[in-house]
Amino acid sequence: xxxxxxxxxxxxxxxxxxxxxxxxxxxxxxxxxxxxxxxxxxxxxxxxxxxxxxxxxxxxxxxxxxxxxxxxxxxxxxxxxxxxxxxxxxxxxxxxxxxxxxxxxxxxxxxxxxxxxxxxxxxxxxxxxxxxxxxxxxxxxxxxxxxxxxxxxxxxxxxxxxxxxxxxxxxxxxxxxxxxxxxxxxxxxxxxxxxxxxxxxxxxxxxxxxxxxxxxxxxxxxxxxxxxxxxxxxxxxxxxxxxxxxxxxxxxxxxxxxxxxxxxxxxxxxxxxxxxxxxxxxxxxxxxxxxxxxxxxxxxxxxxxxxxxxxx
Amino acid sequence: xxxxxxxxxxxxxxxxxxxxxxxxxxxxxxxxxxxxxxxxxxxxxxxxxxxxxxxxxxxxxxxxxxxxxxxxxxxxxxxxxxxxxxxxxxxxxxxxxxxxxxxxxxxxxxxxxxxxxxxxxxxxxxxxxxxxxxxxxxxxxxxxxxxxxxxxxxxxxxxxxxxxxxxxxxxxxxxxxxxxxxxxxxxxxxxxxxxxxxxxxxxxxxxxxxxxxxxxxxxxxxxxxxxxxxxxxxxxxxxxxxxxxxxxxxxxxxxx
Numbered sequence: 201x202x203x204x205x206x207x208x209x210x211x212x213x214x215x216x217x218x219x220x221x222x223x224x225x226x227x228x229x230x231x232x233x234x235x236x237x238x239x240x241x242x243x244x245x246x247x248x249x250x251x252x253x254x255x256x257x258x259x260x261x262x263x264x265x266x267x268x269x270x271x272x273x274x275x276x277x278x279x280x281x282x283x284x285x286x287x288x289x290x291x292x293x294x295x296x297x298x299x300x301x302x303x304x305x306x307x308x309x310x311x312x313x314x315x316x317x318x319x320x321x322x323x324x325x326x327x328x329x330x331x332x333x334x335x336x337x338x339x340x341x342x343x344x345x346x347x348x349x350x351x352x353x354x355x356x357x358x359x360x361x362x363x364x365x366x367x368x369x370x371x372x373x374x375x376x377x378x379x380x381x382x383x384x385x386x387x388x389x390x391x392x393x394x395x396x397x398x399x400x401x402x403x404x405x406x407x408x409x410x411x412x413x414x415x416x417x418x419x420x421x422x423x424x425x426x427x428x429x430x431x432x433x434x435x436x437x438x439x440x441x442x443x444x445x446x447x448x449x450x451x452x453x454x455x456x457x458x459x460x461x462x463x464x465x466x467x468x469x470x471x472x473x474x475x476x477x478x479x480x481x482x483x484x485x486x487x488x489x490x491x492x493x494x495x496x497x498x499x500x501x502x503x504x505x506x507x508x509x510x511x512x
Numbered sequence: 513x514x515x516x517x518x519x520x521x522x523x524x525x526x527x528x529x530x531x532x533x534x535x536x537x538x539x540x541x542x543x544x545x546x547x548x549x550x551x552x553x554x555x556x557x558x559x560x561x562x563x564x565x566x567x568x569x570x571x572x573x574x575x576x577x578x579x580x581x582x583x584x585x586x587x588x589x590x591x592x593x594x595x596x597x598x599x600x601x602x603x604x605x606x607x608x609x610x611x612x613x614x615x616x617x618x619x620x621x622x623x624x625x626x627x628x629x630x631x632x633x634x635x636x637x638x639x640x641x642x643x644x645x646x647x648x649x650x651x652x653x654x655x656x657x658x659x660x661x662x663x664x665x666x667x668x669x670x671x672x673x674x675x676x677x678x679x680x681x682x683x684x685x686x687x688x689x690x691x692x693x694x695x696x697x698x699x700x701x702x703x704x705x706x707x708x709x710x711x712x713x714x715x716x717x718x719x720x721x722x723x724x725x726x727x728x729x730x731x732x733x734x735x736x737x738x739x740x741x742x743x744x745x746x747x748x749x750x751x752x753x754x755x756x757x758x759x760x761x762x763x764x765x766x767x768x
Contacts (some may be wrong), residue, residue, distance in 0.1 A: 387613055395677070
């Protein structure tokens with residue numbers, strides 16, 4: 201090698217380059233982790249051995265007929281609240297995005313009103329609808345009606361609960377849907393219009409699928425909070441999960457294990473909803489720049505194939 | 513005033529945005545099978561003119577005819593009445609529009625992007641539309657990208673897909689709004705090549721662009737706009753090499 205300035209570092213070469221590299225140690229991180237594990241272990245131990253939890257009672261009731269029926273009612277309320285709430289919410293969102301100032305104002309007022317009234321107050325209102333309107337009919341506005349029904353017959357307790365939940369949900373759903381639609385690039389609508397695609401198809405095929413990416417995380421939040429929020433209809437003495445748990449512990453005096461029964465069901469079903477959300481979000485992410493990471497299941501399968509390939 | 517020979521006829525078109533008058537009386541004739549290149553400084557109203565031709569912008573005064581048919585309006589006695597949106601959408605299927613930012617539908621594959629309008633707007637059977645879409649993709653050199661999503665493509669490839677998408681409706685006229693302005697310099701050529709190829713096959717086109725070389729090579733007519741009016745128009749040899757107006761000369765001196 202010729203003697204140039206490039207050679208000068210060689211003189212300082214004392215073998216440092218060959219030394220093994222050791223990462224910085226963080227002993228306190230280990231201490232904190234162990235301390236947290238001790239706390240978790242204590243909690244789990246308590247769950248297992250504290251007789252107050254009364255696991256035999258939990259086991260006796262968790263799959264009992266009355267509880268399973270109550271879970272069914274809770275799911276029914278959630279399903280109706282979601283379907284009707286989001287359907288009405290989509291209409292309200294469309295009105296708020298429309299060109300008509302009258303429709304926009306009505307939609308805004310709807311959202312304002314139903315976000316302002318506490319759900320529990322609203323539910324009790326609907327429950328007492330018959331006090332305001334004894335009969336409900338279809339006919340000419342301000343004129344005679346052709347058919348009419350007794351309010352109590354038309355709207356039982358469950359109907360009143362569904363109505364209240366759906367109307368409440370629609371106000372929030374409308375804002376979530378509107379937010380999603382606004383987030384779609386204006387150029388998309390312009391391109392669809394320039395291609396002569398009919399108006400409804402523009403919304404359904406071009407705008408909504410793209411808006412779904414923004415709508416879904418918030419919508420899933422809403423569905424899950426509605427699912428747990430159905431427990432509020434216990435004020436109307438409807439046999440949903442929380443009400444049923446109360447009825448049973450009112451009879452047996454076993455408060456804690458029955459609250460755990462309700463909790464277990466809420467946690468289980470919320471987990472299921474979260475999994476559905478995960479799947480649906482991945483579907484609507486197709487074509488996007490940020491692809492979602494592989495699912496835990498996909499990761500597991502990939503790891504298994506990798507191991508198999510290494511063996512082969 | 514209708515000459516009867518023009519594919520696109522623009523007469524006395526005015527357009528204002530609030531207090532700003534963007535178009536101040538535009539007259540333009542585009543003969544069938546010719547390429548018209550519109551040049552001009554930014555803010556001269558060239559994009560607005562293009563958007564007015566397919567009624568993406570409403571007019572304040574004047575009219576646009578394509579193949580003899582009034583666009584966006586119908587004559588009702590002594591006034592022009594705006595058509596319902598459904599009718600305007602139908603008219604737009606006869607006008608292809610290519611955007612500066614491509615505006616491909618990101619959630620649809622390249623093939624689905626090309627199939628969407630023929631199926632959704634014209635009611636072409638899906639299989640037939642797909643076959644036609646594959647032909648068009650081959651024509652713009654992207655046959656192998658049919659199942660890719662647009663965001664996986666380069667800017668130049670996306671714009672070529674956008675051109676194929678506009679062609680899928682078999683329009684009478686193609687309108688290009690600065691089709692290469694959003695592209696990296698090395699990708700401009702592949703898009704211009706596709707447009708040149710269309711010019712050779714006799715597609716009627718109006719191209720708003722800043723590519724003077726392209727105008728010189730491809731245009732039958734060059735239109736120079738400034739301040740919302742057509743300053744001068746004519747064959748490229750005349751407008752680009754021997755401009756009559758001081759404003760044209762000043763613009764060309766800056767961009768060449």
